[in-house]
Amino acid sequence: MNETADTATPATDPAAPPPAACRNCGSTLHGPHCYACGQPVKGLVRPLGNLFGDLMDSVFNIDTRVLRTIPPLFAKPGFLTTEYFAGRQVRYVTPVRLFFFLCILAFFVARLAIDSGDGLDVNINDPEAGEIGAAMTEAEVIVRRDAALKRFNDAKAKIPDSPGKGGAEVGFDVQADQARSTAETRIKQLRDAAAKGEPAPAAMDDTFSFGKNGAWDEKKNPVHVPGAPKFVDGWFNQKIGRAKQNIKRIKAEPAQYVETFVSSIPTALFVLVPIFALMLKLVYAFKRRLYMEHLVVSLHSHAFLSLNLLLVFACMALQRLVPANGLATDLLGWCIGLLITWMPIYLLLMQKRVYGQGWPMTLLKYFALGTAYMTLLGFAISGAAIASLVWM
Template sequence: MRKIGRRASWRGCARAAILTAKGAMPMNTTTTDAHAAANAESAANATPQAACRNCGAALLGDHCYACGQPVKGLVRPLGNLFGDLLDSVFNVDTRILRTIPPLFAKPGFLSTEYFAGRQVRYVTPVRLFFFLCIAAFFFAQLSFQIDPDTIDVDGKGNSSDIRGATTVAEVEKRRDAALAGFAEAKQNMADTPAASGIPGIEAGEQKVREEAAARIKQLQDAQAKGEPVPEAEPDENKLNLSINGKRWDPKKNPIDKAWLPAFANRWLNDQIVRGNRNIERLKQDPSAFKDAVLSAVPTTLFVLVPIFALMLKLAYLFKRRLYMEHVVVALHSHAFLCLDLLLVLLVRALEQWLAPNGGALAGLFGWVEGLLLAWMPVYLLIMQKRVYAQGWPMTLLKYCMLGFCYTILLSFAIFASMAIGLVAM
């Protein structure tokens, strides 16, 4: 009982002390009124929080967190749009300055940085490859031209003239002139991006030989029978295609595959007809064919990137990497190849500008160009070693396998680009 009484007395004393202190502290009514007035003024001046115009959710930034609609749309002053465009371009350019040096000089660096999560400081792989690919092949179109004389030979050596020759000596003369023109064309295209068209030139050479041999046989048979010189037959198969062992003809022997629908067969025959017609234009304007082929190459490379990534996936199946990781490696590899090709073209352009007559400076440019070309396979090998971190023996084996398969794939892609260019020119 005594303890309970003591506790009660202590509580009473504490309560009395608090009341006394409150009574001893005078209330500052002026300060309280000022705070109340400030709160009232801020409440009166407070603006309602902005809401998304699409879904009505409260906006917390430049994009709605609920639906993703941006706050800034296209319906605003043109000056603001132009400023945003310059800001975007400047941002990309800044990242390019941080991306291009390691892309060229540090094999595998960008891919490993991307996998480590350090991504925003560099240009994205897709944008990097797209930019360099377009820049490289656009500059390739501007950097060289094809002389029409190397293709048409002044109209004295093409297939139609060979078929129109009336003597064996005339056939041989026109055949030799056409072959000389093709040889000069191949020499001009060697070691340039247009070298992808050399197989087409060689196919043209074979066709000239066949046309000359057929015309000589016609003339000799007619002479042996005592008949007049046969007239030249129109050639509607300038591409020298064969269907079921016979020369293609749009009416007598067209493409007619049973496993294809009728419209697909018609489309294929129409494309061949268009390509045959463009051959005559090619003789007059070979640059049109060159531009069409080089314009088709970037699209072809975009198709090759996921295929090459699939090849990497199969080669490193036990690494348990995601397919998209191989896509990043493929994009960086092709971006480097486009960058290196662009540098080769720039060096060649400088050589033609600063050393058109040869000399020591031209030799120096030749060495630089050779080093840039040699850096391509070395770079890809080192990149493959650093990204996948395997021993040198396995890396070399897989590098050779991938290189062989990709070379075959690239050859088909080049022929496809040539076919697309011939039809699209």
């Protein structure tokens, strides 16, 4: 009987500690996370040295994956995407994190490259030319208008020759249109006063004009969006007022506008990623792939574009550091040209490798997608440029 009792009740060490329990739900812990509620064993309330060690471990873990991800992303079109579809995912940086990291880094370097240039320090508000609305004769209005238009064109010419330059020019085009509109309004005021035999009217304030409704005013002459409720009209006119104030800031600090514009481009690209995935879904409808698969293709495509732009902006920044008209400048110029040329070639090869269609259909779909995407990109960049007038 003693032998039976010993078998039924195994001996336990009375000195052994009880198993650890989750502090949230009380379940027995079997690892670094609770299997019942998911709470991690390690919280933030612990020595700072431990937290720093975990942070460094995470960073170095990401770094090892970056070293395996960046080279094929740049040099092997479609490789990362096919690896992802094949189930080999943990060894590489995830598509979302990869695109987010490279996009933000690329345009951070772009801001540094643009800020380091001396060509954007343009004084648009030339005191010798004066304000158009303060001119007292028609001839003086024309002289000041032409001088203002010349300054805007000079400022546009000094924007760095880089991707997105066309969008950055939109702000200066808006100012040029405003200068022409102000000149027309001032000339009409002077002519009406002369016809009545009255002296020239007082200097006019800066105004916005929309269509034939005359000068914009948030209270007296607001813009009405057809079919929109009252609160939408209020919001829209408030933003117009902010843009009007910011145009005065652009006259004094054009570089600040370009910086704000460059900062807004990543947001535009984030919006285009899911749209481009939808375009791929429509073009390759007979492939019966899930939308999420096309989204992975879109994320890897935009991650490559961000990486390529990062290298372009880095070369532009280096050009400012090396002696002008030297061998290094020429080599960097060649590098920029090759990087820009590699973009469409890479995307074509990637599309061919991922979707596996013949060259005739791949080329047809590539050019159709490219045309539609460049149109959307133009709208996105122009929208970013106009939004910069409001949010700067």
